[in-house]
Amino acid sequence: MKNYLFLPVFLLSNIFSNAQNPDSTMVSRIFGEALVNGKAHDQLRVLCKNYGPRLSGSPGAAAAVEYTYQVMLQMRLDSVWKQPCMVPHWERGTKERASILNTQIRGNVDVKICALGGSVATPAKGLRAEVIEIHDFDELKKIGKKGVEGKIVFYNHPFDNSLYSTFAAYSEAVRYRWQGPSEAQKLGAVGVIVRSMTNAIDDHPHTGVMRYDSLGATIPSAAISTRDAELLSHILKTEGKTFFYMEMNCQKFPDILSYNVIGEIRGSKFPNEVIAFGGHLDAWDLGEGAHDDGAGCMQAIEVLRIFKAQNIRPQHTIRAVMWMNEENGGRGGAEYARVAAAKKEKHLAAIESDAGGFSPRGFGTTMKPEQRAKVMSWGNLFLPYGIHDLSSSGGGADIEDLAEAGTPLLGLEPDGQRYFDYHHTEIDVWENVNRRELLLGAGAIAAMVYLIDTHGL
Amino acid sequence: MKNYLFLPVFLLSNIFSNAQNPDSTMVSRIFGEALVNGKAHDQLRVLCKNYGPRLSGSPGAAAAVEYTYQVMLQMRLDSVWKQPCMVPHWERGTKERASILNTQIRGNVDVKICALGGSVATPAKGLRAEVIEIHDFDELKKIGKKGVEGKIVFYNHPFDNSLYSTFAAYSEAVRYRWQGPSEAQKLGAVGVIVRSMTNAIDDHPHTGVMRYDSLGATIPSAAISTRDAELLSHILKTEGKTFFYMEMNCQKFPDILSYNVIGEIRGSKFPNEVIAFGGHLDAWDLGEGAHDDGAGCMQAIEVLRIFKAQNIRPQHTIRAVMWMNEENGGRGGAEYARVAAAKKEKHLAAIESDAGGFSPRGFGTTMKPEQRAKVMSWGNLFLPYGIHDLSSSGGGADIEDLAEAGTPLLGLEPDGQRYFDYHHTEIDVWENVNRRELLLGAGAIAAMVYLIDTHGL
Numbered sequence: 073m074k075n076y077l078f079l080p081v082f083l084l085s086n087i088f089s090n091a092q093n094p095d096s097t098m099v100s101r102i103f104g105e106a107l108v109n110g111k112a113h114d115q116l117r118v119l120c121k122n123y124g125p126r127l128s129g130s131p132g133a134a135a136a137v138e139y140t141y142q143v144m145l146q147m148r149l150d151s152v153w154k155q156p157c158m159v160p161h162w163e164r165g166t167k168e169r170a171s172i173l174n175t176q177i178r179g180n181v182d183v184k185i186c187a188l189g190g191s192v193a194t195p196a197k198g199l200r201a202e203v204i205e206i207h208d209f210d211e212l213k214k215i216g217k218k219g220v221e222g223k224i225v226f227y228n229h230p231f232d233n234s235l236y237s238t239f240a241a242y243s244e245a246v247r248y249r250w251q252g253p254s255e256a257q258k259l260g261a262v263g264v265i266v267r268s269m270t271n272a273i274d275d276h277p278h279t280g281v282m283r284y285d286s287l288g289a290t291i292p293s294a295a296i297s298t299r300d301a302e303l304l305s306h307i308l309k310t311e312g313k314t315f316f317y318m319e320m321n322c323q324k325f326p327d328i329l330s331y332n333v334i335g336e337i338r339g340s341k342f343p344n345e346v347i348a349f350g351g352h353l354d355a356w357d358l359g360e361g362a363h364d365d366g367a368g369c370m371q372a373i374e375v376l377r378i379f380k381a382q383n384i385r386p387q388h389t390i391r392a393v394m395w396m397n398e399e400n401g402g403r404g405g406a407e408y409a410r411v412a413a414a415k416k417e418k419h420l421a422a423i424e425s426d427a428g429g430f431s432p433r434g435f436g437t438t439m440k441p442e443q444r445a446k447v448m449s450w451g452n453l454f455l456p457y458g459i460h461d462l463s464s465s466g467g468g469a470d471i472e473d474l475a476e477a478g479t480p481l482l483g484l485e486p487d488g489q490r491y492f493d494y495h496h497t498e499i500d501v502w503e504n505v506n507r508r509e510l511l512l513g514a515g516a517i518a519a520m521v522y523l524i525d526t527h528g529l
Numbered sequence: 530m531k532n533y534l535f536l537p538v539f540l541l542s543n544i545f546s547n548a549q550n551p552d553s554t555m556v557s558r559i560f561g562e563a564l565v566n567g568k569a570h571d572q573l574r575v576l577c578k579n580y581g582p583r584l585s586g587s588p589g590a591a592a593a594v595e596y597t598y599q600v601m602l603q604m605r606l607d608s609v610w611k612q613p614c615m616v617p618h619w620e621r622g623t624k625e626r627a628s629i630l631n632t633q634i635r636g637n638v639d640v641k642i643c644a645l646g647g648s649v650a651t652p653a654k655g656l657r658a659e660v661i662e663i664h665d666f667d668e669l670k671k672i673g674k675k676g677v678e679g680k681i682v683f684y685n686h687p688f689d690n691s692l693y694s695t696f697a698a699y700s701e702a703v704r705y706r707w708q709g710p711s712e713a714q715k716l717g718a719v720g721v722i723v724r725s726m727t728n729a730i731d732d733h734p735h736t737g738v739m740r741y742d743s744l745g746a747t748i749p750s751a752a753i754s755t756r757d758a759e760l761l762s763h764i765l766k767t768e769g770k771t772f773f774y775m776e777m778n779c780q781k782f783p784d785i786l787s788y789n790v791i792g793e794i795r796g797s798k799f800p801n802e803v804i805a806f807g808g809h810l811d812a813w814d815l816g817e818g819a820h821d822d823g824a825g826c827m828q829a830i831e832v833l834r835i836f837k838a839q840n841i842r843p844q845h846t847i848r849a850v851m852w853m854n855e856e857n858g859g860r861g862g863a864e865y866a867r868v869a870a871a872k873k874e875k876h877l878a879a880i881e882s883d884a885g886g887f888s889p890r891g892f893g894t895t896m897k898p899e900q901r902a903k904v905m906s907w908g909n910l911f912l913p914y915g916i917h918d919l920s921s922s923g924g925g926a927d928i929e930d931l932a933e934a935g936t937p938l939l940g941l942e943p944d945g946q947r948y949f950d951y952h953h954t955e956i957d958v959w960e961n962v963n964r965r966e967l968l969l970g971a972g973a974i975a976a977m978v979y980l981i982d983t984h985g986l
Contacts, residue, residue: 103693104691107690107691107692107693108690108691233564233565233965234561234564234565235564236560236564236913236914236915236969238965271964271965272964431888431944431946433915456693457693458693458890458944460917460918461917487888487915487944489888489963489965489966489969490963490965490966493963506946506947506950507728507729508690508695508728508946508947509946509947512693512946
């Protein structure tokens, strides 16, 4: 590419030179600080490699709490603390095996599965039953108890690839992971296999939580890789009646004490008004939780670092929060909102980054129309950094409870095309996070915090 | 992330339902066809895995010509042909070794280098000389012949990470790869080592062409990985006078016959007016040329596939071109423009994709202001697909010669943050190209071709 001297003129504008008013000067300083001196990528490496599997209640989660607490302590912030909350504790166990049995092509065919979060184990010797393919809940209903009883239900509902937004495809398909087990159980199913939630055709089963309320499934439930889902579907189509074997020894334990990790720089004028931002510290256990959501956590710490490095003294208190237990309970987010309400803390805004450490494209907002109009009026300040959409709805699971108190919510919206390649799998690892993309996201949040601090909402 | 039912409303809009007028209907059909049925990613896999190293003149390049020719023949286009052109032929050879000699820390330290395209070999027994670090041409000039003569010049000029545009950083730094060898040679240097052209700190030397005109360097010239550049700089700073050893057996051969590969659908109304689009088929030999520029080539074929699959009959001739020899000569682009001029072919527009198979963000253009205004008037049609910037300058090295005949040029501008992680290295491989990002780029080009065909320029 472009080896010679074909150099489009627009490329030559230094972001430091885009400054035309105090806001754009500050925003360019913020992005420059992130890109040149940013530490989030290195810190994410430590988090991922040392405290990779960190599902709520695990030793990894406890160590990640301590790591992020220590990192922020060393930054000489105004306050750093751990906010206690009780979290669910579920463990995958040591066995995850599955086979399609007695196929005509090649006998027993091993396939890749992983237990869905919250699933019960199979009997110790495994579960063997006929497997039936279900494409959607209408089909399940139609087949009914007679067709489902005693069988393993295989939900094979692919992502709608025609959707530009991979999150839209996820939202539409994830109901089969979320409600699928309990719906199948109601009709007498003995187990559930769900096609993994991804656009990709690959060999990585994607875990994730299923409904865990009082109706929650008590039948073994697992995700199957998309490639193996296609294989299973093919065998069912060509061979008819097929048996499936699965073995898992996952287990639920009593709730356990954990923490949200919080650090803040106190506001010079309005110390009691808070702008909170962050991600969730817990992560699914198959990978390292790099994009989901180590990225959001390290960006939050990076925002504080940028403010200190650039000597920006905020008027309002700015607070990085690493929420615990977003993945399978949401307890950290709930506790944070409860404490804020109890203390009558005013939150000027809450910003979540929980869609991966990819190039930022915009912020989604949940707030009053006049507040959104104000955010959108800052659009030109973000454009030089490729952030072009401030008009969409959005927020985040960890901050949504703050909306009850009227807090305006923002969610960082990075490019989402690759997100579900990694989501909840063994390949959600640090190597798949690009330094610049991660730091641009941190810069975007820092710039948004700066603008909200300066101009209010 | 977002496990529960926190589903921003905006995510639920199906791109097929965005249709509000004939253009947006057609654009959504085009993107849907790309994302759902696109073949570019699979075809790129074949190109990369079977014809990976395909520098001009290599057997891989010849096989890639045949492969793409056959793929287009099987598509039942109106015409498919190979356009002959003579290309340079340079081979890397089998040896690329280098060491920092007699360091105090640990004796001889091996470092990773690769010959720059067009470099001469070292003597068979290698080149051993004192190495001096140079940060820019001013410094080189200051040190002068006395300081440079008989030495190996090590250009250690890093990318400016503060720039949002990685291409801007490349443009600023690449002069040391491009002119560096001949500038050093003028002052009596015996060899050149250039810090690799990338934002990343990694172990992959990045090759690329150096100036090959009559002043071209005849001293051995290589790129060193950024990590080893930092090491070498550190040793020079801490230990002072340091010797360097390098050994390469690259070689230049006589020019050889090769081809641009071209396929077209003839225009129903204006068969003699052409909209050309494509990328370059040759690629540096260290990797597979996946992003640079297998992506652009496969996108061009995909555009034709989309038109046929969606039964869109263009009024003007639409033509996919896989140019040969962009990397170290530009002969294919020059020959294509020469033939077009000789045949008095009118090009309505030429579009190049040569910035990687990443999520498209916009098009850069080189055309009359009123033409650019027309392109920009289509902005809202692209926005639902994350393509937000049609205002910048741009084009492409393979199409720039068409500008002489007044052809409006467009260059696809994908997200550029990761591009120089892979550029010209052993890790520019298929696995690093995301299917959806690649196909969105193809959809963007197809949509642009459709709009130009329908509304003119």
